[in-house]
Amino acid sequence: MRTFYATVALTLLTASSMLNAATYKGQKIYIETCKECHGGGQALAASKKQRIWAKMMDNQGEKLAQIHLNSKKADASWPYFNSKTYTKNAKHLEDFLVEYAADSGNVPACN
Template sequence: MSKFLMFVLSISIFTSISASAAIYKGQREFVRNCVKCHKAGQSYIATKRKIEWKSYTRAKGKRLQDIHLKSDKAKKSHKYFESKKFSKNTRHLEDFLLEYAKDSGNVPACN
């Protein structure tokens, strides 16, 4: 009985870890796809509060996507925002944006 309990417990732990979003993955998405238009880089994230970033990333980033696709200045990123990759990685990007928002008190590392 105890082996079965340990097995169920380990499966639930590994499943919950892999299902959660990762800040480092969001940072990687930001660096690969957002820095080319937002020249300020990661300091740009600190221009908005958590509640603002949440409103942009709600519904798999629909508002953020709409803003970029309607902007002529963001033509470099249209391909990314139209891809499935964006909707797949929005949760990671959201975690990264919230982690370093203006009111978070955190400062991103220089890497």
């Protein structure tokens, strides 16, 4: 019985670490690709609620990419949003934005 509880505890610990890793990856992606134009992560992530960020990031971030691709002010980011790198990293970026959204109560430390 003791082994069973140890296995369950280890599984839960591993699962929670994996979830945090995706958020951390999203934070790193934000710092590398978005911070130059949008500033610190707290301001941008907290500008929308979790539900809105999740909708914007549906289909590998298609809506967020279209917002940038339709803006002449964002022309420097067009190569990134047209790349496979963006679609590959969109899930991590979504995890970061949803984790630190206005209604989440969390504050990122990437400023």
